[in-house]
Amino acid sequence: MTTALLEVEDLQKSFGGLRAVGGLSFSVQRGEVLGLLGPNGSGKTTALNLVSGALAASGGRIHFDGRRIDGQAPHHIARAGVARTFQLVRVLPGMTALDNVQVGMAFRTAPAFGAAARDEAMALLERVGLAPRAQLPAGELTYIDQKRLELARALALRPRLLLLDEWLAGLNPTELRQGIGLIEALRRDGLTIVLVEHVMEAVRALCDRCVVMSAGLRLAVGRTAEVLADPAVVDVYLGR
Numbered sequence: 558m559t560t561a562l563l564e565v566e567d568l569q570k571s572f573g574g575l576r577a578v579g580g581l582s583f584s585v586q587r588g589e590v591l592g593l594l595g596p597n598g599s600g601k602t603t604a605l606n607l608v609s610g611a612l613a614a615s616g617g618r619i620h621f622d623g624r625r626i627d628g629q630a631p632h633h634i635a636r637a638g639v640a641r642t643f644q645l646v647r648v649l650p651g652m653t654a655l656d657n658v659q660v661g662m663a664f665r666t667a668p669a670f671g672a673a674a675r676d677e678a679m680a681l682l683e684r685v686g687l688a689p690r691a692q693l694p695a696g697e698l699t700y701i702d703q704k705r706l707e708l709a710r711a712l713a714l715r716p717r718l719l720l721l722d723e724w725l726a727g728l729n730p731t732e733l734r735q736g737i738g739l740i741e742a743l744r745r746d747g748l749t750i751v752l753v754e755h756v757m758e759a760v761r762a763l764c765d766r767c768v769v770m771s772a773g774l775r776l777a778v779g780r781t782a783e784v785l786a787d788p789a790v791v792d793v794y795l796g797r
């Protein structure tokens with residue numbers, strides 16, 4: 558029997574009277590790229606926040622690599638191997654790109670120090686295409702470069718699961734192609750990825766399977782091409 562890397566069962570989250578996530582179940586297989594789709598307000602970011610521990614669930618269970626993680630603190634979940642990026646980029650603007658990545662490394666179980674930390678951080682910047690700007694303050698980087706930096710910082714945790722919250726949003730066509738290429742490379746390296754994404758070109762290029770949410774519930778799940786052709790899915794996206 559193969560067990561999924563991430564197993565989400567009957568996950569629930571209410572904010573006061575509002576059910577943001579109302580009993581969501583899905584699994585993510587090792588090495589897979591799973592798209593989490595749905596209109597604005599359907600509960601996608603809340604679902605990511607529940608998986609990463611930023612929010613406590615009102616009900617349900619989350620297993621990562623066979624271990625229950627719901628109810629654990631975000632840093633425990635990060636150390637277990639779950640990293641994420643945020644919809645609004647959160648780099649430390651006054652620190653250099655290189656230092657930002659080293660801060661990310663400090664959060665993992667086996668932090669690196671000194672020259673080893675610096676070399677590893679440089680290698681991560683190289684991987685995301687930021688090495689030439691390693692010494693620039695993060696706040697002076699362009700939008701796409703801040704996104705690259707945020708990705709490098711997430712990778713600094715040496716995650717086994719990467720959660721990307723609209724990481725490709727707001728990029729121009731050239732940047733989008735580069736961004737898709739970068740995620741493809743991570744996937745080739747064996748990283749398991751969940752991406753919340755509205756950019757359909759990216760969803761089609763990257764996602765093996767998709768889960769579509771609507772009003773906090775799972776509307777559809779399956780292979781990307783099939784899900785995107787599902788009339789119920791087309792319906793919730795109409796007018797977008």
Ligand code: ADP
Pocket residue numbers: 572575576577595596597598599600601602603604
């Ligand atoms: P999506 O990511 O699909 O756009 P969200 O998960 O951000 O959706 O939001 C789902 C619903 O939960 C929305 O109605 C949103 O207004 C509500 N919501 C999200 N976060 C909070 C919060 N911290 N407090 C109250 N309501 C929230």
